Amino acid sequence: MSWSLAKSALAACALAGVTLAGSESERAVRGYVLAGELLLFPTADQNLPAGWSVLPQGVQSENSTVLGMSGLSELTASEGQLVSLNSKPMPTGQTQLVLTNGERTVELGELSLATVDGKWMLLSTGVMAGRPVFEVVTESQSFTLRNDEFILAGELVLSDAARAELGIASTEARQSLGAVTFLGSAMFDAAQPVKAAAAAAAASIGPDVIVSTIGSTFGEYGAVSGVGAYAVTTVSCNVGDAIAIWIDAGAQPNRHPVIGTQLYRYKTVNGATRFEQIGMSWLKHGFCAADAPNCVAINPNGIPSPAYAPNGSCDWLGLFATDTYSDGLNASQPGCGPRSEIQPWTGAYPFPYILGAGASGPATYKRLQVKNTDLDPALNAGAQYWGEVVYICTDEAPAQRYNNYSVRQTTVGALAGGQYNLSFTGSTIPLISAVQRWAQIDAGVAISFVDVPNDGRLYLARKVTNLGGGQHHYEYALFNMNSDRGAQAISIPLPSGATATDVGFTDVDYHSGEPYATTDWSSAVVLGNSISWSTQTHATNVNANALRWSTTYNYRFRSNAAPTTGDVTVTLFKPGTPTTVTFTGVEVPGSSCGIIGAYCTSSITSNFCIPSMGGSGTPSASAASGFTLSCTQVEGNKQGLFYYGLNQSATSWAVGSSSIKCVANPTQRLPALNSGGAAGSCAGVLSIDWNAWRASSTASAVGSPFAAGQTFHAQAWFRDPPAPKATNLSNGFSFTLCP
Numbered sequence: 042m043s044w045s046l047a048k049s050a051l052a053a054c055a056l057a058g059v060t061l062a063g064s065e066s067e068r069a070v071r072g073y074v075l076a077g078e079l080l081l082f083p084t085a086d087q088n089l090p091a092g093w094s095v096l097p098q099g100v101q102s103e104n105s106t107v108l109g110m111s112g113l114s115e116l117t118a119s120e121g122q123l124v125s126l127n128s129k130p131m132p133t134g135q136t137q138l139v140l141t142n143g144e145r146t147v148e149l150g151e152l153s154l155a156t157v158d159g160k161w162m163l164l165s166t167g168v169m170a171g172r173p174v175f176e177v178v179t180e181s182q183s184f185t186l187r188n189d190e191f192i193l194a195g196e197l198v199l200s201d202a203a204r205a206e207l208g209i210a211s212t213e214a215r216q217s218l219g220a221v222t223f224l225g226s227a228m229f230d231a232a233q234p235v236k237a238a239a240a241a242a243a244a245s246i247g248p249d250v251i252v253s254t255i256g257s258t259f260g261e262y263g264a265v266s267g268v269g270a271y272a273v274t275t276v277s278c279n280v281g282d283a284i285a286i287w288i289d290a291g292a293q294p295n296r297h298p299v300i301g302t303q304l305y306r307y308k309t310v311n312g313a314t315r316f317e318q319i320g321m322s323w324l325k326h327g328f329c330a331a332d333a334p335n336c337v338a339i340n341p342n343g344i345p346s347p348a349y350a351p352n353g354s355c356d357w358l359g360l361f362a363t364d365t366y367s368d369g370l371n372a373s374q375p376g377c378g379p380r381s382e383i384q385p386w387t388g389a390y391p392f393p394y395i396l397g398a399g400a401s402g403p404a405t406y407k408r409l410q411v412k413n414t415d416l417d418p419a420l421n422a423g424a425q426y427w428g429e430v431v432y433i434c435t436d437e438a439p440a441q442r443y444n445n446y447s448v449r450q451t452t453v454g455a456l457a458g459g460q461y462n463l464s465f466t467g468s469t470i471p472l473i474s475a476v477q478r479w480a481q482i483d484a485g486v487a488i489s490f491v492d493v494p495n496d497g498r499l500y501l502a503r504k505v506t507n508l509g510g511g512q513h514h515y516e517y518a519l520f521n522m523n524s525d526r527g528a529q530a531i532s533i534p535l536p537s538g539a540t541a542t543d544v545g546f547t548d549v550d551y552h553s554g555e556p557y558a559t560t561d562w563s564s565a566v567v568l569g570n571s572i573s574w575s576t577q578t579h580a581t582n583v584n585a586n587a588l589r590w591s592t593t594y595n596y597r598f599r600s601n602a603a604p605t606t607g608d609v610t611v612t613l614f615k616p617g618t619p620t621t622v623t624f625t626g627v628e629v630p631g632s633s634c635g636i637i638g639a640y641c642t643s644s645i646t647s648n649f650c651i652p653s654m655g656g657s658g659t660p661s662a663s664a665a666s667g668f669t670l671s672c673t674q675v676e677g678n679k680q681g682l683f684y685y686g687l688n689q690s691a692t693s694w695a696v697g698s699s700s701i702k703c704v705a706n707p708t709q710r711l712p713a714l715n716s717g718g719a720a721g722s723c724a725g726v727l728s729i730d731w732n733a734w735r736a737s738s739t740a741s742a743v744g745s746p747f748a749a750g751q752t753f754h755a756q757a758w759f760r761d762p763p764a765p766k767a768t769n770l771s772n773g774f775s776f777t778l779c780p
Contacts, residue, residue, distance in 0.1 A: 073114045073191070075128055075154065077223035079163075081106045081138075088216040091198070092142040095218055098481070099136060105219070110132040114154065114225065116191070123186070126225075128154040130166045137167065137481045140174075140207060147206060148470065149174055154193075154223060162192065162200060165222070167227075170472060171340035173200035177221065191225040246342045247438045249281030250298055251471055252430045252447035253336040253363060259428075259451075259463040260368030263404030269416075269460030270408040272322070272372030275300055275430050278336035278363045282344060284583075285358040286436045287330035295392035297327040298432045299383060300371065301591050302409045304451065305475040306402050307482065308424035313506035313514035316479035316486075318549040318593040320411035323377040324433075325366060326392070329355035332362040339471055341444055375399045377407040381555050385523040385590035386442070386497040388435035397554055407553045416453045416461040425482070426451040428465065429475040431591050433523070442523060443498060446474040476502050476593055478519040490522075491611075491622045497523035497590065499611060501624045505604040511636060513600050515629075519611065520593040529586035530562075530575035530612035531596060537569045537750035538633040538777040539602035546574055547595045548586065558586045562594070569750075572598060579614050587614035601638075601777070605631030634749060634779035635659060641691060641703035641756075641773035647763035650674045650723035652771035654757060660776040661732050662747045668732045672757035672771045675725035677718035681759030683711045683729055686743060689754050689773060695766035703773030704754045709743035716759060727757050731776075749780040 075602040081087075082105055084094040114128035130151035141149040150167030152174065157164075161177035161184075175197045182195035198215040199207075216338065254276035260272040277298070277377060279285040288296035302321035335349035352359035370376065378394035393399075397407065414420055428451045434442075449469045454462030479502055488502040500520040505513055521527060535541055544564045551557045562574040574596050577585035588594050607629040612621050636656050643651050652675050658668040670683050686708040693701035711734055715727025735747055744751055757771035 048669045053624075070115055070117045071227055073126075073225035073227055073763070074111075075114050075131070075223050075225055075670060076111045077109075077193075077221060079108045079110055079133060079197075079219065079221050081108070081219040082217070085331045087216075087218050090213050091207075093140060093207055093209070094142070095138060095140055096144075097133065097136045098139045098148065099484070108138075110152065110223075116225070123154045123156070123184075125157070126154065132480075136484055140203065143543060148728070150470075150473070157462055163197075166341070166466065166472060167470065169202065169206055170338075171343055172202040172206075172338075174203045175218070175221075176200045178217070188619060190227065192223070193225070194220065194222040194355050196220050206231070218732070246282045246344070247441060248279055248283050248358075248434070248436050249342060249441040249444070250277050250279055250285050250358070250432050250434050250437065251339065251341070251444055252276070252432060253278040253339055253469070253471055255428055255430050255449040255469045256465040258368070258465065260372055261458070261460055261462065262372055262408055263764060264459030265405045267413045267459075268405050268410050269413060270372075270405040270410060271302075271304075271320075271460075271463060272368040272408055273428060273430065274365065274368045275302075275325075275371060276363050276365045277358070277432055278339065279358045279360060280336065280339055280344075280347075281437075281441065282342070282360065284352050284360065285330070285434065286356070287327055287358050287364070288356045289326065289328045289392070289628050295390055296435050298388075299324040299326055299378065299390065299436045300366065301325075301380065301431045302371065303429040303432070303591060304409060304411055304626050305427045305429060305477065305593070306415060306421065307427065307479060308421055311514070312508050313516060314483050314504060315516050315595060315597065316476065316483070316502065316593075317547050317595050318413040318475075320409050320741070321373075321380075321549055321551070321592065322409040323397070323407035323553060324380055324383065325371045325373075326376060326378055326394070326507035327364070330358035331364045333358045333365065334362050334363065336363055337361045341472055372408050374401040374407050379555055380551075380589070380591070381557065383433060383471050383590070384525050385433055387489065388433050388437075388527050396556075402553070402719065405552070410550075410552050413456070413459075413461060416463075418453060424453075426453060426463075426722070427475045427478055431474075444472040446522070447471040448475050448478050474500070474520060474522060476500055477517055479518065487628060489626070491626055492623055492745060493524050493526055493613065493622060494619070495522070496526050496617075498541055499524055499528065499622065501611075501627065503520075503628055505628050508599070511638060512603050513603060514615060515598055515600060515604075517596045517609075518593050519588060519596070520588050521588045523590050524613075525590065525615065526617055527590070527614035528611050529578060529585070529614040530573060532571050532573040532610045532612075533567065533596075534607045534609075534629050535568065535572045535600075536602070536632040538752060539600050539630040540568070540637065541572045541598045541630075542632075543597075543599040543602055544572065544595040545595075549592055550766060556584045557589070558582065558584055562586065575612070579616060583615070599634075600630045600633070602630035602633030604628040632750065634777045635777035637752070637777060639772050639774050640689065640754075642701050643772040644694075644698070644700035644769040646723075646761050646769050648676060648721055648723060650676055650725075652757060652759070652769070653772035654755070654771050656774060656776060658732070660753075660778050660779060662749045662751070662778040664732050665736045666730050666733045668730065668776070670729055670731050670755055670774065672727040674723045675716040675727055675757065675759050675771075676720075676761050677716060677722040677725040678720040679716045679760040681716055681725075681727050681757060682713050683727065683755055683757055685711070685753045685755040688754065689775070694768075694770055698765040698769070700764075700768075700770035702770060703757070704756050707743055725759070727759065731755075747778060749778050752777045755771055
């Protein structure tokens with residue numbers, strides 16, 4: 042969603058009784074940081090007609106719900122009175138609000154605070170894009186502006202636009218749904234005066250091409266070697282205030298948009314969710330804008346009284362006019378060009394395109410390719426799928442280049458003709474990419490973006506899942522929206538004591554002769570420093586498997602460390618300044634201490650016991666007690682002890698022995714113990730307070746001087762005369778010292 046929404050033609054009406062400091066003869070604009078809460082009454086108390094209610098998507102609660110909202114806004118004042126206040130779209134936490142009656146659901150997306158016709162409104166970016174959803178009841182509102190802060194509070198009701206969307210008669214009484222409170226804090230820049238003598242000209246938006254509709258069906262074109270070929274119908278619309286260029290012939294034929302299709306999968310693996318790109322197409326080159334009616338219902342730029350205005354020429358798309366390409370046209374192999382020849386930030390490309398010009402091939406050639414294994418319900422139980430379409434244009438201003446994606450949920454049907462049947466469900470969700478949609482449908486997903494200077498935008502979506510037992514799954518999805526420089530590496534901090542196991546990576550394969558490599562990124566774990574993934578540098582291979590535009594790569598690992606916030610560094614692929622960009626405030630592993638858990642394999646003793654290591658309490662570099670190492674199911678009434686070291690190993694204990702030595706040399710022995718219990722039984726237990734031993738240990742002990750963040754690995758040893766070497770070992774156990 043573009044910031045130009047905040048420049049919508051909201052009526053310049055002063056709100057009665059609001060007085061602002063400043064010159065009476067000037068109009069001034071100043072930026073404010075907003076922070077607030079939206080309170081929703083329980084569904085039973087909302088009393089909307091026909092079973093309608095407002096609630097966070099996927100949440101059912103008998104209690105009131107409080108949602109945090111924050112963002113940026115601009116306040117305009119004139120002659121001491123408030124003219125307007127308009128904010129950027131703000132998410133309502135990790136899930137969007139919806140209007141629903143059980144049979145129909147209207148998704149609201151992010152919300153913007155604005156003044157409309159002298160009233161305070163919350164505007165939608167979802168199905169009702171650009172239209173007010175909620176209105177602050179005039180009689181209840183309180184607005185106070187003093188010095189560099191303001192406070193807005195009041196009760197919320199459904200707006201007229203929302204009531205019309207839901208089919209609620211205008212005669213139905215308006216019921217209070219909740220309340221909203223916002224605190225606005227002025228940004229560091231002072232108000233910028235504009236002389237009132239001359240009316241300010243409306244900001245120029247220029248052309249703004251969006252994807253208004255995807256579908257309504259998938260074209261299926263056959264399969265080759267377990268890979269299916271698909272295409273979808275795409276409808277674009279120009280929601281700007283200038284006609285959009287569509288020229289594909291003559292002296293400058295490379296001025297039309299290009300159209301790409303992608304497919305994503307959302308699924309749960311081993312208790313943690315992930316959102317991965319599983320398919321992409323080549324690019325359909327637009328031709329002859331149809332100028333059909335219309336998409337005035339989608340108005341992200343807030344154009345007053347948007348109206349359909351066709352241009353009448355093949356070379357231009359008119360205002361709020363649509364242009365449609367059937368799945369057959371988008372699947373036409375001669376009419377599809379490569380992604381590799383597109384500069385995604387400016388939209389520049391050679392035309393006729395060079396690679397694959399006019400060529401046809403097997404069923405999957407140039408079309409949206411998806412592996413059957415990525416769709417097979419038996420391999421992807423409970424998965425959701427999302428189709429995505431993007432238009433890259435040559436004449437949009439930078440502010441209009443971030444809303445060119447739209448998504449629509451996809452379902453997988455039966456396997457037929459070598460490929461799975463795909464179909465759409467629900468409506469097109471305009472103006473967002475699939476990765477942005479992940480942050481709306483999956484609680485706990487956070488997302489942020491950075492803009493590469495003089496280039497495009499990168500998004501980083503992520504989720505940390507607490508798996509229990511001191512383990513956390515970290516999942517990161519790096520999405521290149523439209524950056525030509527792309528990404529070559531990503532680095533995530535891994536502080537002292539934090540582990541990284543089950544390291545993984547997924548990407549999506551280029552195909553049909555695109556020159557790019559498909560080699561997976563390699564990972565590197567440096568304990569106490571970072572975990573990173575990288576591909577070849579541009580200097581080494583210009584066609585390396587970099588993260589290029591309209592693609593998402595995933596990075597994941599498991600750690601013993603709970604999340605904190607830190608910086609994630611992305612190294613850009615193509616040369617330029619800067620060489621890296623940084624995502625700040627990202628969920629990353631924190632400094633970890635405490636019990637990590639068991640590892641390695643225990644022996645099977647002569648009496649078929651399977652000794653098992655454990656621990657309780659907090660391992661500490663300073664506490665005099667409080668952390669117990671234990672080993673149960675030891676041979677009864679046998680002498681034994683614990684030993685520990687700094688590194689793990691997995692070496693045979695003796696020829697013919699079932700024991701594995703799980704701790705590498707050098708090791709430190711702890712005092713001798715007796716397992717207790719009856720001889721010949723598995724009731725023996727070895728136990729010692731490691732903290733107490735450490736407090737009394739000598740300076741020569743392994744790991745001394747002890748410090749927080751040190752990780753040790755321990756194992757139990759005990760007598761077992763019938764066994765090889767007359768002894769046996771338990772499994773291993775790891776822990777990290779706390780302060």
